[in-house]
Amino acid sequence: MRPMYQPYEYFLGFRYTRARSRDNFISFITVASMLGIMIGVMALIVVLSVMNGFHKEIRERILGMVSHATITSFEGGLKDWPQAMELAKQHPEVVDAAPYVESQVMLVNGQNVAGALIRGIDPALEPRVADISDKMNAGSLDDLADKSYNIVLGKELAMTLGVAVGDKVTVITPHAMVTPVGTMPRLKRFTVSGVFEVGMGDFDSGVALIHIRDGARLSRLDDAVTGVRLKVRDLYEAQQVAFELADQMQEIYYIRDWSHYRRNFFEALKTEKRMMGFILFLIVLVAAFSVIIAMIMVVKEKQSDIAILRTIGASSRSIMKIFLVQGATIGVFGVALGVIAGVLLALNVEQIVSWLEETLGFEAIDSDLYYISRLPSDVQAGDVTLIAIVAFVITVFFALLPAARAARVQPAEALRYE
DSSP states (O other): OOOSSOHHHHHHHHHHHHSOOSSHHHHHHHHHHHHHHHHHHHHHHHHHHHHHHHHHHHHHHHHTTSOSEEEEBTTBSBTTHHHHHHHHHTSTTEEEEEEEEEEEEEEEETTEEEEEEEEEEOTTTGGGTOOGGGGEEEEOGGGOOTTTOEEEEEHHHHHHHTOOTTOEEEEEEEEEEEETTEEEEEEEEEEEEEEEOOSOHHHHTTEEEEEHHHHHHHTTOTTOBSEEEEEESOGGGHHHHHHHHHHHTTTSSEEEEGGGTTHHHHHHHHHHHHHHHHHHHHHHHHHHHHHHHHHHHHHHHTHHHHHHHHHTTOOHHHHHHHHHHHHHHHHHHHHHHHHHHHHHHHHTHHHHHHHHHHHHTOOSSOHHHHSOSSOOOOOOHHHHHHHHHHHHHHHHHHHHHHHHHHHTOOHHHHHTTO
8 A cells, every 4th residue: 555645745835836937927826926926925024023112011010110019908998918919939939029109299490380109118118129229310219218208209390390309399188177167188208319210101101219118107097007918939920829829818918919000001911912923924914825826837847747647647635745745845835935034034033223313314213202212123933933933824725626636637637738
């Protein structure tokens, strides 16, 4: 019994791909199909890598102010926060923890007024859960001491208020106090001791930092805090860690991971990436569709060869395999070249864009608009592998039609006019 796979099927499939056709147009279509697949795969890898880079940059900037996970109380102030910190640290994935106090306030300097989220932090513990200390343009978090009533402002918030380091701002809290002349809002003068710049408008224009004890007195929390901020080993596992901590603490505390703070925003980023990938994949589909045209022309040209093979005993299945090998070869080379070119381009896209900016004299990214002065890129092996596999499968699938047509060629009809 003849084995299912014969060497000549692969040999002929490779040979039909390499051989110079008598019709130069067929050769051109074949090469164009291969180049189209390569360009499509390359474009997908580069664009998705750049999008991954943007998403990573945004995540890191957001997580510079928002922790991986937080522990709060269902009733408001968290009184037994040291116990919550110790319980959280027992989890093997939790790296460290730090308490915090938050409240909405109004900041006033003369005629300049701005709303802000004021956050009380422990300068000794905060760097363990966030990288805000690396974002300081002026001053230091160490200047925030208990009863110093110093305040660190975001860059845009400081510009809105028209203040710099050493100036005074008045903090107005929503917690009213009763005086002999009636109910008055709580006011406290703070000295600007620093300015930070995260690179995200929401934080740079709407967040201020003070010492945690100053914040507790301002919010009338006494020894309590708003919650505890956690840092985990892998931020992508933060949701699972939050679930496990919630189960471990038996619903004593309310635990949220970082994705809850900007769920709609991060979901929008995922949707954008999926839709962009789908749109760009149409390039691969167009190139793969041209494989059908090229292979149909090859089948038409090789009808006499097919007829001879059939007359010496080749089965329809073997003929189909020959042309499937040809289509697969086009796919392999197109995908391989696309992956190599795409990865190399994605890894060097920042340098390439910088060179183009210097050569052509234009600015690709306006840092004032996007808060990013460079074009970040993050090549993910999962994306590259998925693109390569799907592109190859589509190419082979599109090669099935001409291969099936070749298998149906009748020797007598093909040789009638030879």
